[in-house]
Amino acid sequence: MRKGRCVSYIYRYRDNVRCENAGFIKIQCVSNGNENQARIQIGLKLYKRIECRCEVYLLYGNSGRFLTDINFCAKERDTIMKRMFVPWDNPLGDGIPLDDYSGLFFLCDDGEQLLGIWDNKIISPEGIIIKKPERPEKKEEFNNENKVTDKALEKPGNENISGIPSEIPTIKMEENCRDACEEMLETYPKLAMFADSQITECVKIEPQDIGKLHMSNWKLGANSFLSHGFYQYRYIMLGRVKLSENEEKVVIGVPGVFTNKERYLANMFGFGRFIPVKKEKLMTGNFGYWISEVSRA
Numbered sequence: 265m266r267k268g269r270c271v272s273y274i275y276r277y278r279d280n281v282r283c284e285n286a287g288f289i290k291i292q293c294v295s296n297g298n299e300n301q302a303r304i305q306i307g308l309k310l311y312k313r314i315e316c317r318c319e320v321y322l323l324y325g326n327s328g329r330f331l332t333d334i335n336f337c338a339k340e341r342d343t344i345m346k347r348m349f350v351p352w353d354n355p356l357g358d359g360i361p362l363d364d365y366s367g368l369f370f371l372c373d374d375g376e377q378l379l380g381i382w383d384n385k386i387i388s389p390e391g392i393i394i395k396k397p398e399r400p401e402k403k404e405e406f407n408n409e410n411k412v413t414d415k416a417l418e419k420p421g422n423e424n425i426s427g428i429p430s431e432i433p434t435i436k437m438e439e440n441c442r443d444a445c446e447e448m449l450e451t452y453p454k455l456a457m458f459a460d461s462q463i464t465e466c467v468k469i470e471p472q473d474i475g476k477l478h479m480s481n482w483k484l485g486a487n488s489f490l491s492h493g494f495y496q497y498r499y500i501m502l503g504r505v506k507l508s509e510n511e512e513k514v515v516i517g518v519p520g521v522f523t524n525k526e527r528y529l530a531n532m533f534g535f536g537r538f539i540p541v542k543k544e545k546l547m548t549g550n551f552g553y554w555i556s557e558v559s560r561a
Contacts, residue, residue, distance in 0.1 A: 268293055271289070271290050271291075272381060273287070273288055274379070275379060280388045287307045287380070288380075289382065290303075291382070300351070301352055302349070302350050303347065305345070305346070305551075306346040307343050308346070309342075310376070311341060312340065312372075313338060313339065315338050317333055319371045319372075319396075320332045321370075321394055322356065322368060324360060327395075328369045328393065329356055329358075329394075330396075331368070334496075345551075377389040445477070445558060449465055452469055452473075454467055454468075455501060455503070456541070458541060463505055464512065469502045470500065471494055473502070489529055489530060489534075493518035493520055493554070497519040500516060500518055500519065501517035502516055502558070515558060516555065516558055517539065518554045519553055520551070520552070521550065522548055522550050526554070538554055
């Protein structure tokens with residue numbers, strides 16, 4: 265695959281035989297300063313009776329090399345969109361350029377297998393050798409008094425979205441909170457940015473990191489919309505956004521794709537503004553962040 269644009273379909277496989285279409289892959293080469301990046305967009309539609317994780321692997325020869333996760337809520341019927349940016353010449357940090365990969369392999373927790381191939385190679389799931397990603401076990405850090413319960417989701421302002429797991433990451437509530445925004449912006453993994461974006465700086469965080477902020481932000485730990493975004497993309501955003509010529513705010517952003525349905529839900533849960541990662545004429549279909557301002561007092 266040469267640098268440019270590529271579109272391919274994703275197919276289900278049963279007993280190593282290709283069956284019906286289950287989604288698509290779009291890859292486009294974009295410039296980000298001195299580096300060419302691959303914008304990878306995956307649209308995947310899978311109906312799962314219970315919550316399920318789908319691991320995505322880049323195919324190099326007959327080996328699958330872990331790229332990312334896609335998470336499905338129970339009985340999710342909509343197409344799940346996943347967008348990400350990786351360096352074109354070294355997407356996995358092992359020196360192999362994206363041109364040398366032949367497609368994506370999808371392996372779900374329930375054993376379902378899918379393939380999306382963008383070259384002319386004939387590949388069967390049977391011959392793919394994968395290396396499972398190492399997932400460190402999380403230690404229990406909180407006592408029962410600090411856990412968010414199902415009842416908390418029933419209070420006004422914490423309405424649950426149908427199909428979202430009721431268990432959400434617990435926020436660590438430190439007694440002596442300090443403003444940790446600057447520390448996280450300096451030390452946490454950086455997210456890709458575009459020169460014409462309103463986002464001037466941003467990093468990946470997880471819901472438990474909200475516990476490092478002022479206690480007025482802790483209510484986001486029981487926010488179902490934020491929880492849904494985290495389960496789908498496996499991160500949330502902390503960053504600075506330029507809202508006007510003279511106004512810049514530190515915000516928490518829930519990743520997602522702009523649609524009228526998402527706008528309605530985001531607004532209902534306190535994320536009333538959408539900031540795309542890159543300016544486009546049409547907002548619908550763009551990837552970006554539904555934002556809420558970080559309170560420092």
